[in-house]
Amino acid sequence: MPEIEAISPLLATMIAAAHLGGGIARKHFAACGQAEVDEKAARDYVTAADVAVEAAIAAELAEAYPDWSINGEEKAGNREGAPDAPRFLIDPIDGTTNFAWGIPFFGVVISLLRGNRIDAGVVYDPMRDELFYAERGHGAFLDGARLTVRQGRDIDHAVIGASLPIPGQVKSMPVARYREVLMEIMDHAATMRRMGSAALSIAYVAASRHDAFFEDGLSPHDYAASVLIVEEAGGLVGGFDGGAIPDTGAVLAATPTVHPWLVERFTA
Template identity: 40%
Template sequence: MLLEETGRHEGDDPDSVWLVDPLDGTTNFLHGLPVWSISIALEQKGELTAGVVFTPITDELFWAEKGQGAYLNDRRLRVSGRRQLPDALIATGMPFMGRGETDAFLEQLRAVLPKVAGVRRWGSAALDLAYVAAGRYEAFWETGLHAWDMAAGIVLVREAGGYVTEIGGGHNPAHNGSILAANPHLHLPLGKILRDAGAS
């Protein structure tokens, strides 16, 4: 088990790892903002196979299992079908408390802002990814994340028909820290904009 708050705990099955963030959006929670979630994912033999993101404030349970689809409570999810960046609502995260590459993030934001309908930053990567899976956002990107921040959301987006990679194009975002998740129409053009702005 890998938990944000307490680190890694070894269990009986070395091939299975639970990735748990008991409070994704801690700063929001501490300030009384209702944008936070509980995120749990299962990784088996190095592959993400299940994910759950729960938002107690709205009583929304986003869940997915590899090969079985993604759901919000009992409703099947599909990523947005929007095909043009000017119609797209994009989510992102920014460097936390001065950690990370603030200048690099600002370059990425400067490149993306004039090309999309809007950019949102809510402070819960797991919830942002769940919203991509639900078609509420067309895409999400961020760097400097931990596996527990995004693992459940990765399963959700993939099972809802979206594409999830590292911003540079690699296929292991959960253990690289860089993520781009989007519907199939916008993943490639948004990735190019971000890479041209220096993201990797």
């Protein structure tokens, strides 16, 4: 039987909010191809579903924790608590381009931060009805089954997730060097995948579906929940150089076996 751990009231609230948002996202997804799509910036899209999902999640969290801060990527339902209050981050649809073009791979993401420390995270895939979650010190889970990253699979047998960045997204190194690293990894790994949702792709490292994932220019809204999920599953997460995630949002999540090999390529 899979190992199951009791869920705290905080995590239960976050999970309920993610399921609520995911249900709204599924209803909007049925109208894909007819929905209005706005560009926040070049190749950075938002739909009415993003706003609706975020507003519903924010309302659910605010009812349960009225004194805590809420910060959503689309600013729907944002509220400020006391300066030292815990803070929820919401990415209502991580993978909006997939969503808007009718590709059924996107996630609803909720993170809970105390200061700069990520203490809880939920990533929900509404199309597959899969729920990844973790609370600091209590392990990572997928639908109630404990997650542990795969050990021992080297780069020659690894599935590596990566971003194919849009112009201006790579901020941590010259774009030409990033492309060189991509090509070198392609020459060594078993295969590479560009799935279109950073949150789900990072969580896939915890589930041993990916041996690593990396992307530059991410926001904490995108990565915070999944970072905790990977760490609680025994994986390694940081910047491309193996240190802390920088302000540029360069994130590298990997198994302990593959992580040093990738850091060596990025820092060569």
